[in-house]
Amino acid sequence: MAEKGARPGEFGLIERWFRPLATDAAAFGLIDDAAALTPPPGHDLVLTKDMVVAGVHFFADDPPAAIARKALRVNLSDLAAKGARPLGYLMGLALPGDWTADFLDGFAEGLAGDQAAFGIGLFGGDTVRASGGLTISITAIGAVPQGRTVRRRGARPGDLVTVSGTIGDAALGLRLRLGTLDGRPAGEAAADLLDRYLHPQPRTALADAVRDHATASLDVSDGLVGDLGHVCRASGVTARIEAAAVPLSPAAAALAAADESALASILTGGDDYEILATMPEADYPAYARAASAAGVPVTVIGRIEAGAAPPVVLDRSGRPIALPGSHDHF
Amino acid sequence: MAEKGARPGEFGLIERWFRPLATDAAAFGLIDDAAALTPPPGHDLVLTKDMVVAGVHFFADDPPAAIARKALRVNLSDLAAKGARPLGYLMGLALPGDWTADFLDGFAEGLAGDQAAFGIGLFGGDTVRASGGLTISITAIGAVPQGRTVRRRGARPGDLVTVSGTIGDAALGLRLRLGTLDGRPAGEAAADLLDRYLHPQPRTALADAVRDHATASLDVSDGLVGDLGHVCRASGVTARIEAAAVPLSPAAAALAAADESALASILTGGDDYEILATMPEADYPAYARAASAAGVPVTVIGRIEAGAAPPVVLDRSGRPIALPGSHDHF
Numbered sequence: 001m002a003e004k005g006a007r008p009g010e011f012g013l014i015e016r017w018f019r020p021l022a023t024d025a026a027a028f029g030l031i032d033d034a035a036a037l038t039p040p041p042g043h044d045l046v047l048t049k050d051m052v053v054a055g056v057h058f059f060a061d062d063p064p065a066a067i068a069r070k071a072l073r074v075n076l077s078d079l080a081a082k083g084a085r086p087l088g089y090l091m092g093l094a095l096p097g098d099w100t101a102d103f104l105d106g107f108a109e110g111l112a113g114d115q116a117a118f119g120i121g122l123f124g125g126d127t128v129r130a131s132g133g134l135t136i137s138i139t140a141i142g143a144v145p146q147g148r149t150v151r152r153r154g155a156r157p158g159d160l161v162t163v164s165g166t167i168g169d170a171a172l173g174l175r176l177r178l179g180t181l182d183g184r185p186a187g188e189a190a191a192d193l194l195d196r197y198l199h200p201q202p203r204t205a206l207a208d209a210v211r212d213h214a215t216a217s218l219d220v221s222d223g224l225v226g227d228l229g230h231v232c233r234a235s236g237v238t239a240r241i242e243a244a245a246v247p248l249s250p251a252a253a254a255l256a257a258a259d260e261s262a263l264a265s266i267l268t269g270g271d272d273y274e275i276l277a278t279m280p281e282a283d284y285p286a287y288a289r290a291a292s293a294a295g296v297p298v299t300v301i302g303r304i305e306a307g308a309a310p311p312v313v314l315d316r317s318g319r320p321i322a323l324p325g326s327h328d329h330f
Numbered sequence: 331m332a333e334k335g336a337r338p339g340e341f342g343l344i345e346r347w348f349r350p351l352a353t354d355a356a357a358f359g360l361i362d363d364a365a366a367l368t369p370p371p372g373h374d375l376v377l378t379k380d381m382v383v384a385g386v387h388f389f390a391d392d393p394p395a396a397i398a399r400k401a402l403r404v405n406l407s408d409l410a411a412k413g414a415r416p417l418g419y420l421m422g423l424a425l426p427g428d429w430t431a432d433f434l435d436g437f438a439e440g441l442a443g444d445q446a447a448f449g450i451g452l453f454g455g456d457t458v459r460a461s462g463g464l465t466i467s468i469t470a471i472g473a474v475p476q477g478r479t480v481r482r483r484g485a486r487p488g489d490l491v492t493v494s495g496t497i498g499d500a501a502l503g504l505r506l507r508l509g510t511l512d513g514r515p516a517g518e519a520a521a522d523l524l525d526r527y528l529h530p531q532p533r534t535a536l537a538d539a540v541r542d543h544a545t546a547s548l549d550v551s552d553g554l555v556g557d558l559g560h561v562c563r564a565s566g567v568t569a570r571i572e573a574a575a576v577p578l579s580p581a582a583a584a585l586a587a588a589d590e591s592a593l594a595s596i597l598t599g600g601d602d603y604e605i606l607a608t609m610p611e612a613d614y615p616a617y618a619r620a621a622s623a624a625g626v627p628v629t630v631i632g633r634i635e636a637g638a639a640p641p642v643v644l645d646r647s648g649r650p651i652a653l654p655g656s657h658d659h660f
Contacts, residue, residue, distance in 0.1 A: 032481055032548070033378060033411075034414075037376075045375065047365045056458060084364075090378075094381060123377055128383050128387070130465070132462015
């Protein structure tokens with residue numbers, strides 16, 4: 001069922017583009033079809049897998065380096081939210097028939113840059129012919145001190161609800177790109193939003209602080225309200241957050257003022273890859289200090305409450321805001 | 331870029347079909363977007379990823395349980411060849427738009443049966459919308475005593491070349507299915523070959539013996555001669571094997587007698603998922619005994635020789651057989 005094309009086969013492809021990425025000893029230089037990782041003593045390994053598909057999670061004509069970075073970073077974001085330090089990743093790559101050497105040059109360059117930035121290596125993987133568009137399946141592996149993985153369950157009534165960075169930029173960037181927003185911010189602000197959609201920023205620098213302080217945590221990928229709902233469901237609690245407390249970039253704030261539909265995108269749109277963490281009020285000052293030292297702003301947006309129910313978002317006058325369902329990449 | 335269909339979204343899908351497979355504590359019941367594995371003390375983790383695509387690695391109309399088993403087993407086969415005991419796996423599943431509940435019932439049933447058979451659990455994964463046909467990306471994780479992973483490098487001149495089971499059945503099964511063979515064995519023999527293509531049998535039971543005796547090892551997936559070539563290249567050696575010594579099932583032997591082209595398929599066709607292991611002659615009796623105790627036949631097919639070159643296959647009169655290039659799933 002497999003025919004050879006004119007371009008290099010799988011082995012040539014590994015040789016040219018992927019072996020240079022296999023910088024960790026665990027990868028055996030991709031000579032074997034498997035890696036062997038010696039786990040850091042006293043640590044658990046955190047394993048996560050996010051798959052991205054052309055036309056579903058990214059645009060097929062996005063820059064190849066950006067596609068590579070997104071495929072990798074959405075996984076690193078999961079590790080950070082669990083309090084884990086990233087070690088490396090395996091990558092399954094299903095390439096459509098029209099791939100070019102230029103594409104793989106850019107793609108590998110994107111990975112190489114992120115490997116250096118996050119101190120990780122490619123452990124192994126597989127390259128196959130796609131039956132449709134480009135599909136990238138990355139399994140990322142991180143380490144946490146044994147038993148210290150931060151779960152979605154664990155939030156307790158009275159805990160503060162915090163988020164890192166700003167929320168909604170990526171969802172608005174996507175809407176800008178699709179042309180479904182009334183307003184459009186001026187040049188640089190628009191570029192910032194578009195870039196947030198293209199380039200998730202995994203909060204790896206926050207992982208230690210999350211582990212030290214959070215009772216529950218996840219990365220906001222399905223939308224702030226939906227993901228807070230996941231924490232509530234896993235923890236058997238509910239939450240109230242204030243829409244006005246949700247940290248916005250200047251561009252997002254301007255759009256929210258110009259287009260009523262923007263707020264819903266901000267609260268439910270997803271692709272933020274910021275860390276939502278709950279913690280006792282007494283822990284928050286130390287968390288905020290550690291976050292600040294790591295260069296990541298954090299903000300309190302509400303509080304966990306007793307009662308197993310979906311979270312409620314309040315407007316400025318304390319009334320609940322009705323919101324559409326959360327974002328579902330599937 | 332994501333719209334909801336009428337069927338359950340990703341969360342409903344996880345709930346119904348995948349949570350029951352998350353039997354290992356490491357999986358956190360799939361409640362988190364990550365697993366946390368406490369590595370067995372004193373062990374390395376062996377990591378492998380093989381991706382399979384409808385129309386490339388399997389037929390879209392294969393039984394769903396068989397597709398699931400193949401996707402999983404090709405990975406377990408890699409672990410066995412490295413001398414590793416399987417622990418679990420993560421699965422990325424890109425589902426085409428026309429998936430049905432029946433399909434997922436069968437698919438999950440195939441996984442559940444193999445999880446029980448191989449003593450493993452689903453650690454986590456991701457389900458997304460495919461842009462083409464069904465694509466399954468599994469990362470399997472196994473354990474070996476620290477530093478004991480069996481590599482492709484390590485074969486030494488004088489070592490015997492051994493294979494488990496019989497070779498060529500899956501490649502002939504594929505040719506039967508495609509109708510590209512002159513002969514066709516009688517009913518049961520044909521069914522056996524077709525089943526070998528559909529259902530790889532990972533030699534998990536051989537892992538300990540491989541670790542105890544092999545100087546180099548891999549699983550035969552790209553074709554016997556091509557994979558032996560990988561061992562030779564990684565080890566800086568060459569090899570001579572005798573075509574007549576390659577173990578054949580009765581059906582494959584009959585086909586080889588009836589159709590000259592069958593021999594090339596046997597030697598280079600791939601999808602065997604048998605273990606090719608090299609070892610000093612003095613180790614072989616103990617290896618064969620351990621293999622026999624594990625219920626897996628093993629056979630000596632040739633010898634490693636000095637000189638970095640591709641392996642040579644000899645016919646009954648000691649003349650080299652010219653063969654096409656090895657199978658390339660890409």
